[in-house]
Each structure stands twice: as C-alpha cells, then as structure tokens.
Amino acid sequence: MDVSHHQLSEKQRVDALDDDALMHEIALGNEMAGTAFIQRHLSYVLKICRAKLGNQAEAEEAAQDVFASVWKNAQHWQAGQAKVTTWLYRVTSNRCIDILRRRKPMTPIDDAPPLIDEAVDIERHQQAVDQNRLIRRALGQLSKDQQHAIELVYYREMRQVDAAEMMGITIVALESILRRARQKLHTELASLRSQLEMI
Amino acid sequence: MTDEQMTDEQMTAEQFSDLISAYGGAADRWPETQRAAMLAFSQSHPEAQAIRGREASLDSWLARRLDAAPQALSERIEAVMIDALASQQPANSANILFAHNEAIVGLSRRHYASVSAAAAACLVGGFIMAPQLLELFIISPDIMASLEVFSDELFLN
Numbered sequence: 001m002d003v004s005h006h007q008l009s010e011k012q013r014v015d016a017l018d019d020d021a022l023m024h025e026i027a028l029g030n031e032m033a034g035t036a037f038i039q040r041h042l043s044y045v046l047k048i049c050r051a052k053l054g055n056q057a058e059a060e061e062a063a064q065d066v067f068a069s070v071w072k073n074a075q076h077w078q079a080g081q082a083k084v085t086t087w088l089y090r091v092t093s094n095r096c097i098d099i100l101r102r103r104k105p106m107t108p109i110d111d112a113p114p115l116i117d118e119a120v121d122i123e124r125h126q127q128a129v130d131q132n133r134l135i136r137r138a139l140g141q142l143s144k145d146q147q148h149a150i151e152l153v154y155y156r157e158m159r160q161v162d163a164a165e166m167m168g169i170t171i172v173a174l175e176s177i178l179r180r181a182r183q184k185l186h187t188e189l190a191s192l193r194s195q196l197e198m199i
Numbered sequence: 200m201t202d203e204q205m206t207d208e209q210m211t212a213e214q215f216s217d218l219i220s221a222y223g224g225a226a227d228r229w230p231e232t233q234r235a236a237m238l239a240f241s242q243s244h245p246e247a248q249a250i251r252g253r254e255a256s257l258d259s260w261l262a263r264r265l266d267a268a269p270q271a272l273s274e275r276i277e278a279v280m281i282d283a284l285a286s287q288q289p290a291n292s293a294n295i296l297f298a299h300n301e302a303i304v305g306l307s308r309r310h311y312a313s314v315s316a317a318a319a320a321c322l323v324g325g326f327i328m329a330p331q332l333l334e335l336f337i338i339s340p341d342i343m344a345s346l347e348v349f350s351d352e353l354f355l356n
Contacts, residue, residue, distance in 0.1 A: 029287065034280040038273060043265035046272070060272050067276045071283035132265040139264070153228065154261060160222075160230050171230075178221040182257060189260055 011036075019084035026074040038067065041085075044128050045092050048121070052096040062095045069095075085126040093118070138188035146181035149174060210236045215247055224255030 014025065014036045022040075025033030045066055049059035069091050077084075139147060145167070152163040153174075164174040215237060222228045229237050241247040267273075 026284070029284045031281055031284055034284060035277060038276055038280065042268040042273060042276065046268050047265070060269070063268075063272065064276055064279065068279055068283070071280055071287075075287065128263070128265060131260075131263040135260060135264045150261075154223065154258075155264075157228065175217070175221040179217065182220055182223070182254070185261070186253075186257055189257065 020079035023074050023077040023084060024079065026071065027077065034071070037070065040129060040133060041088060043132065044125055045088065048089070048092050048125070049096055053099060058099050062092070062099055065095050066092050083126065085129060086122050089122045089125050134192050138185055138192060141188050142181050142184055145177055146184070149177045150181050153178060210240045212244065212247070215240050216250055219250055219254050223258045224251045225258055
C-alpha cells in the first residue's frame with residue numbers, strides 16, 4: 001500500500017510539472033515523466049498527423065517516430081531556448097513531410113505550408129494541450145460513476161435509456177448522477193477559469 | 200411523466216432546470232420524449248434561455264477535451280520509451296549518483312586481487328583450525344581422528 005501511495009504522489013507531482021521540467025525528468029530516466037508526456041501530447045500530435053497525412057496507419061507511424069525523437073533528444077533539451085510544444089510541432093510536421101515525400105518523392109517545396117499558418121497551428125497546439133489538461137483535471141475530480149455517466153451521455157452521445165442500462169441504474173438515477181457531475185464541473189471550472197481564460 | 204411526451208404547458212421551470220442541468224444545453228442530448236417541450240419552454244421563457252446558456256458554456260469547455268489516443272498506440276510508444284530511457288545514461292545531476300554507484304559496484308582489478316588473497320588465506324586457515332574448532336561442538340571421535348589425519352597430510356604436503 002505504501003508503494004502505491006508513493007506512486008500516486010509521484011504521478012501527481014509529475015502531472016503538475018510544466019513541459020520543460022517534464023523533459024528534464026525524462027532526461028533523468030523518469031519513466032513516469034515519459035508516460036505523463038505521452039498522455040499530455042499524444043492526442044494532439046496524432047490529430048496533427050491525421051490532418052496532414054489523411055490516414056490513421058501513417059498518422060500512428062508518424063506519432064511513434066515523433067515520440068522516439070523526444071526520448072532521444074530529452075537529454076539535450078535546454079529549458080528556455082524554445083517552447084516544447086513549438087519544437088514538438090516542428091518535429092511532427094517534418095516527420096509528416098517525410099512520409100508524404102515517401103508517397104510522392106518529388107513533392108515541390110512550394111507545397112510546404114506557409115510559415116504564418118504554422119505559427120497559428122503551434123499556438124493552437126499549445127492552447128489545445130493546456131485546455132485538455134485542465135478539462136481532464138476537472139473531470140478527474142468526479143466520482144467514478146459521475147465520470148462514467150458523463151462519458152456515456154456527453155462524449156459518446158448515448159441515449160439515456162442505453163446509458164442507464166449500461167450502468168445498471170434507472171434513468172432517474174442517471175439524471176441525478178449527471179446533475180451532480182455537471183454541478184461539480186461548474187464549480188471546478190469556475191475555480192480554473194482564470195487559467196482557462198489565459199489559455 | 201418522464202416516459203410520456205410532455206407539452207410546453209405541462210413542463211414547469213423546475214422540471215426544465217432539472218433536465219437541462221443533467222443533459223446540458225445542446226438539444227440533441229435531451230431525452231427524446233421531452234425535447235420538443237424543452238425547446239418550446241426555453242423559447243418562451245427568458246430565464247430558461249439564461250440557464251441553457253450557462254449549460255451550453257460548460258458543454259463548450261467539455262468539448263475541448265481531446266480524444267484519447269488509441270490504447271494500443273499509447274502502449275507501443277510507452278514500451279519504446281521504457282527501452283530508450285533504460286539504455287540512456289542519466290544526464291546532469293543524476294550523473295554524480297550514477298558514477299558513485301558505479302564506483303561501489305565495479306571493483307578495480309587491484310581490489311579483486313586483494314580480496315581473493317584474503318579469501319584464500321581464510322580458507323587455508325579454516326582447514327588447519329577445523330579440528331580445534333570442531334572440538335567446541337559435540338562430534339564423533341572417529342570423525343575427529345579422520346579430520347586430524349587429513350589436516351596433517353595437507354599441511355605436511
């Protein structure tokens with residue numbers, strides 16, 4: 001029990017680190033930091049890859065290569081020289097270009113995305129990652145039942161009768177759980193509002 | 200009432216508030232049997248529109264949660280990460296600790312020679328002293344005699 005409590009504390013510590021500190025921990029060999037980095041950035045890296053490559057298989061291949069690059073370069077990372085998300089976006093973009101050129105070897109340079117779009121994309125990436133972290137943190141404050149109900153009704157857009165059946169409860173009980181969950185989310189997000197609005 | 204079609208006249212402000220605080224501001228998530236009544240109620244009651252706006256604001260924040268990546272992909276990337284970190288030498292502040300551990304675990308050739316010599320001396324001394332040491336314990340006289348012969352032969356030869 002002491003080991004799992006320690007692991008939970010370490011996970012909480014690592015989850016709260018900013019990207020520079022996370023890279024430093026990865027360079028020290030901290031696997032939990034590596035896992036946190038994956039959880040934080042993989043969704044958006046994959047989203048970028050899907051958008052640029054148009055198919056899931058190549059997007060996953062590109063994402064794997066991007067993270068391989070992270071492990072390789074963490075030891076050389078200098079905090080303050082660049083933002084992690086900026087660097088990560090460039091690595092992702094370059095890897096996607098490599099894969100596109102593998103498909104079409106003579107891809108003209110003119111087809112490269114203009115720099116101004118890239119800057120906007122990088123900023124969107126940072127915003128998306130930060131907002132995702134805060135939303136997931138708020139959702140993490142809910143009870144397991146509340147998380148389950150929100151997942152089924154909100155994110156999977158399941159009908160109430162189907163969601164209630166899956167959870168083994170009545171529709172009235174489901175609505176009660178959802179009501180308490182959403183009220184708690186209002187409270188959590190209100191307390192995070194200053195952070196959310198800065199993002 | 201929940202399983203029947205409701206009309207605007209039948210819906211109360213409390214019922215509307217209860218439903219919308221459970222399902223949010225988007226009509227497509229409202230229960231099918233109450234959707235029309237809720238829409239009509241919200242359109243005819245300004246306070247209902249304010250409640251709907253508040254819930255829609257929460258919905259827009261929830262929508263910013265990024266879809267989790269496929270579990271299999273996460274696991275593959277994590278496996279590569281574990282291998283990569285295990286094969287890399289820790290950087291910066293950890294190097295001192297790493298070097299210190301290496302010094303403890305990795306003995307030099309000179310140290311190995313010294314330890315080996317000491318061990319050999321202990322072994323020989325133990326053979327010679329064995330009979331005397333064993334006399335401290337209960338042991339058969341025949342076995343004692345055999346051990347003394349053995350140690351004498353070893354020493355003399």
